[in-house]
Amino acid sequence: MSFFEVKNIVKNFGGLTAVNNVSFTVEKGEIFGLIGPNGSGKTTIFNLINRFYPLTSGEIYFQGQRIDGLPTHKICELGIGRTFQVVKPLRRMTVLENVMAGAFLHTGSIARARAKALEVLDFCALAHRKDVEAKSLTIADRKRLEIARALATEPKLLLLDETAAGLNPKEQEEAIAIIQKIRDAGITIIIVEHVMKVIMGISNRILAINFGREIARGTPREIANHPEVIKAYLGDAYA
Amino acid sequence: MTAKSWLTPTIIAVVALVLPFLLRDPYPQHILIMILIWATLGTAWNLLGGYAGQVSFGHAAFFGLGAYSAGLLFLHLKISTWWGMLLGPFVATAVAVPIGLICFRLRGPYFALATLALGEIFRLVFTNWVKFTHGAQGILILSTFPTKLPYYYIALAIWGLAMFTLNRLINSKLGYYFVSIREDQDAAESLGIPTTRYKMYAFLPSAFLAGLTGAFYMNYIAFIDPHVVFSLGDISVMVILVVMMGGVANPWGAPVGAAIYIALNEIFRAWLGSANVLAFGILVCLVILFLPNGVMGELGQIRRTAFRQKPAAAGGGQK
Amino acid sequence: MSLFGQTVICGILLGGMYALIAIGMTLIMGVMKIINLAHGALVMVGMYITYVCYKSWGLDPYIGMLIAMPALFLIGCLIQRYMINRLVEVDSILPENQVLLTVGIMLVLTELARLIFKSDYRSVTTGYSSSTFFVGDMSISIPMTVGFFIAMAFTYLLHLFLTRTDLGRSIRATAQDRNAAIYMGVNAPRVTVITFGIGSALAAAGGSLLLPLFYLWPDIGHLFTAKAFIITILGGMGSTMGAIFGGLTLGIAESLGATYISMGYKDVVGLVIFLLVLLFLPGGFKSLTKR
Numbered sequence: 022m023s024f025f026e027v028k029n030i031v032k033n034f035g036g037l038t039a040v041n042n043v044s045f046t047v048e049k050g051e052i053f054g055l056i057g058p059n060g061s062g063k064t065t066i067f068n069l070i071n072r073f074y075p076l077t078s079g080e081i082y083f084q085g086q087r088i089d090g091l092p093t094h095k096i097c098e099l100g101i102g103r104t105f106q107v108v109k110p111l112r113r114m115t116v117l118e119n120v121m122a123g124a125f126l127h128t129g130s131i132a133r134a135r136a137k138a139l140e141v142l143d144f145c146a147l148a149h150r151k152d153v154e155a156k157s158l159t160i161a162d163r164k165r166l167e168i169a170r171a172l173a174t175e176p177k178l179l180l181l182d183e184t185a186a187g188l189n190p191k192e193q194e195e196a197i198a199i200i201q202k203i204r205d206a207g208i209t210i211i212i213v214e215h216v217m218k219v220i221m222g223i224s225n226r227i228l229a230i231n232f233g234r235e236i237a238r239g240t241p242r243e244i245a246n247h248p249e250v251i252k253a254y255l256g257d258a259y260a
Numbered sequence: 261m262t263a264k265s266w267l268t269p270t271i272i273a274v275v276a277l278v279l280p281f282l283l284r285d286p287y288p289q290h291i292l293i294m295i296l297i298w299a300t301l302g303t304a305w306n307l308l309g310g311y312a313g314q315v316s317f318g319h320a321a322f323f324g325l326g327a328y329s330a331g332l333l334f335l336h337l338k339i340s341t342w343w344g345m346l347l348g349p350f351v352a353t354a355v356a357v358p359i360g361l362i363c364f365r366l367r368g369p370y371f372a373l374a375t376l377a378l379g380e381i382f383r384l385v386f387t388n389w390v391k392f393t394h395g396a397q398g399i400l401i402l403s404t405f406p407t408k409l410p411y412y413y414i415a416l417a418i419w420g421l422a423m424f425t426l427n428r429l430i431n432s433k434l435g436y437y438f439v440s441i442r443e444d445q446d447a448a449e450s451l452g453i454p455t456t457r458y459k460m461y462a463f464l465p466s467a468f469l470a471g472l473t474g475a476f477y478m479n480y481i482a483f484i485d486p487h488v489v490f491s492l493g494d495i496s497v498m499v500i501l502v503v504m505m506g507g508v509a510n511p512w513g514a515p516v517g518a519a520i521y522i523a524l525n526e527i528f529r530a531w532l533g534s535a536n537v538l539a540f541g542i543l544v545c546l547v548i549l550f551l552p553n554g555v556m557g558e559l560g561q562i563r564r565t566a567f568r569q570k571p572a573a574a575g576g577g578q579k
Numbered sequence: 580m581s582l583f584g585q586t587v588i589c590g591i592l593l594g595g596m597y598a599l600i601a602i603g604m605t606l607i608m609g610v611m612k613i614i615n616l617a618h619g620a621l622v623m624v625g626m627y628i629t630y631v632c633y634k635s636w637g638l639d640p641y642i643g644m645l646i647a648m649p650a651l652f653l654i655g656c657l658i659q660r661y662m663i664n665r666l667v668e669v670d671s672i673l674p675e676n677q678v679l680l681t682v683g684i685m686l687v688l689t690e691l692a693r694l695i696f697k698s699d700y701r702s703v704t705t706g707y708s709s710s711t712f713f714v715g716d717m718s719i720s721i722p723m724t725v726g727f728f729i730a731m732a733f734t735y736l737l738h739l740f741l742t743r744t745d746l747g748r749s750i751r752a753t754a755q756d757r758n759a760a761i762y763m764g765v766n767a768p769r770v771t772v773i774t775f776g777i778g779s780a781l782a783a784a785g786g787s788l789l790l791p792l793f794y795l796w797p798d799i800g801h802l803f804t805a806k807a808f809i810i811t812i813l814g815g816m817g818s819t820m821g822a823i824f825g826g827l828t829l830g831i832a833e834s835l836g837a838t839y840i841s842m843g844y845k846d847v848v849g850l851v852i853f854l855l856v857l858l859f860l861p862g863g864f865k866s867l868t869k870r
Binding site: 310366368369373388442508535540542545557 | 670672673687851858
Binding site for chain 1: 431432433436437439440443444446447448449450451452453454455
């Protein structure tokens with residue numbers, strides 16, 4: 022049994038098939054990349070995994086347990102954390118309080134949640150911002166807050182949605198460093214990313230999709246040279 | 261808890277305890293009691309609306325259920341309406357369970373509309389179910405105490421209970437979860453917060469306190485009818501206004517708002533006569549446009565900008 | 580059978596006029612994404628203007644309507660320009676304060692009417708108020724029929740306006756995606772002001788058409804707010820066709836209900852239906868349920 026497995030998932034919105042029969046497995050400790058052009062269904066897959074939307078058909082397993090059908094909060098409780106492409110900071114709470122909201126998953130004590138949150142903020146190099154209200158953070162810090170908050174729930178599997186989008190090259194480097202640190206801490210990662218440098222640099226394996234279907238899978242090198250991928254996605258950038 | 265955090269509540273408690281000895285006339289004492297009633301009801305609303313972000317337009321339902329629990333005990337069983345203080349909150353809480361399960365499926369303005377409709381349903385049912393409730397004729401009892409003083413201390417105790425409950429809840433894990441749900445329900449769910457359950461944790465104490473306030477109202481005013489205690493305009497909407505004036509999601513918001521409301525109410529009535537509702541309408545618009553987070557909310561903002569300089573870089577990159 | 584037929588036709592005619600009021604509301608909700616609890620009060624103001632025209636100058640309600648509509652257009656524009664558009668800039672903890680603002684507007688309009696006209700019930704009695712004509716053995720009210728056809732004419736004109744003119748297209752674009760519309764060069768604040776004006780004018784038109792059929796008093800607005808809401812939720816927010824469908828459904832249901840359900844609980848039934856639709860037919864208001 023794989024650590025995490027997605028089996029033949031399908032999602033229809035009205036007449037539109039956003040995700041069409043996608044399957045993949047993720048092994049413990051790896052970084053699994055998910056790429057595809059805009060609107061190809063990457064974020065939808067995340068939304069299906071943590072059940073913002075119910076599946077039309079298919080199955081999802083985590084550590085041997087079937088999880089499609091469980092409510093969103095339950096999936097987080099089992100150990101799947103996620104970030105959002107369009108960041109969702111708890112705007113009127115400080116950075117520390119945001120992360121504490123995640124840390125409360127495993128404790129009822131404010132002191133312990135605070136300690137955990139401070140530890141995570143340190144890990145994400147965000148501690149210097151801890152008393153700032155989330156609504157006044159820069160976009161780079163907001164993205165980092167997303168990660169910190171998800172980490173505070175102590176996930177075994179982390180879904181990262183476009184963590185480097187909209188960042189400048191220096192901030193991207195920092196984002197990569199944090200992701201690698203998370204992996205080194207023993208957390209498995211599925212990453213959706215638009216910035217090629219990021220995803221090619223850190224992924225162990227990549228699944229490329231277009232129009233909700235798998236078009237290629239393999240190592241970053243295989244994917245970069247795959248004709249389907251070049252045609253559908255990389256196009257001009259790599260031609 | 262630090263010594264400082266005890267200071268303000270202690271001063272306020274002492275002042276509240278001696279106040280009726282300074283204001284000996286029945287009229288100012290009545291004003292104080294009304295302020296306490298609204299402060300309690302407002303605190304109940306603030307817990308659900310201000311902290312958990314579930315804006316109820318139907319809190320009159322729980323206030324009215326509390327009041328009628330007391331009134332109907334007397335009407336049908338001929339026992340003291342004071343037993344209603346025991347029964348009323350539990351009736352309100354029990355009714356809140358199915359209402360919560362129904363309405364928490366909806367978000368934002370649609371939750372507001374659903375609670376509005378439910379509040380009106382209670383008013384209509386209690387008006388039309390004449391056999392059981394005496395309908396629009398209402399329920400009249402004889403007052404227990406000849407003076408205002410006992411009522412004042414009972415109202416004070418109830419308000420104290422409300423403040424204690426609110427502070428215990430918001431200064432715990434629940435408080436963080438309530439605000440998380442208010443700020444972004446999707447984010448809260450994905451952080452492992454069972455949002456519907458925690459909305460209930462805010463809703464049930466809120467309904468309990470509203471029911472308790474209603475039951476006390478029956479005992480104090482000694483007359484209720486459905487159009488008063490289930491009123492959309494005079495209870496459900498007014499309690500929102502009270503909290504908005506005082507301070508949304510601020511523990512002192514409801515009491516401050518209640519004091520402002522009752523004071524203005526008396527002034528408007530005395531000066532404007534029948535135009536007092538019009539004055540309130542104008543006030544609602546002005547408060548929302550110019551004082552959206554209430555006196556206490558804006559006070560905090562002012563204090564923060566004055567004393568705690570924001571880090572220089574924090575302003576950049578806002579969306 | 581003729582009683583049943585008559586009841587249904589009466590419901591359809593009434594529903595057509597309700598639909599006009601509801602179209603005003605659905606237009607405003609669609610573009611502004613707000614819940615407008617003052618809509619019925621706008622209907623009420625329109626009715627009083629038509630009523631004054633009738634009392635003071637003997638103007639027929641169908642003529643008075645032509646004064647009430649521009650007046651309400653202006654009032655609507657002012658409300659949007661100086662109150663609701665301002666609210667966007669207010670950083671409030673609770674976005675629902677928008678609902679409360681419309682409650683405040685509703686209170687002001689209602690109480691102003693009470694101040695001027697007292698709480699008395701008033702009515703307009705024209706020569707044709709109680710005249711009827713017969714289809715087979717069913718007698719059908721003439722003011723209802725005239726009102727229905729005028730309402731349908733207005734609906735058609737609105738449809739032409741929304742589909743054929745630049746301004747109408749801007750309104751529809753803003754309703755679909757405000758940001759995209761702004762990028763395309765639509766002056767969104769101006770569009771919202773005009774939309775609120777048009778919605779209010781339609782409310783006034785509906786009110787004027789119903790004036791020969793209803794008693795008028797300051798609190799009648801609540802009745803129309805409730806009706807417009809049920810119709811809007813039934814038909815789906817922002818949908819003109821939906822509002823017509825919802826209006827006819829409500830008209831028929833009310834008309835039948837008046838025969839079969841006791842008066843006191845009639846409103847309870849209406850509210851329960853409203854709740855059920857809110858919960859189980861969320862088709863029309865998805866854009867508001869996710870913030």
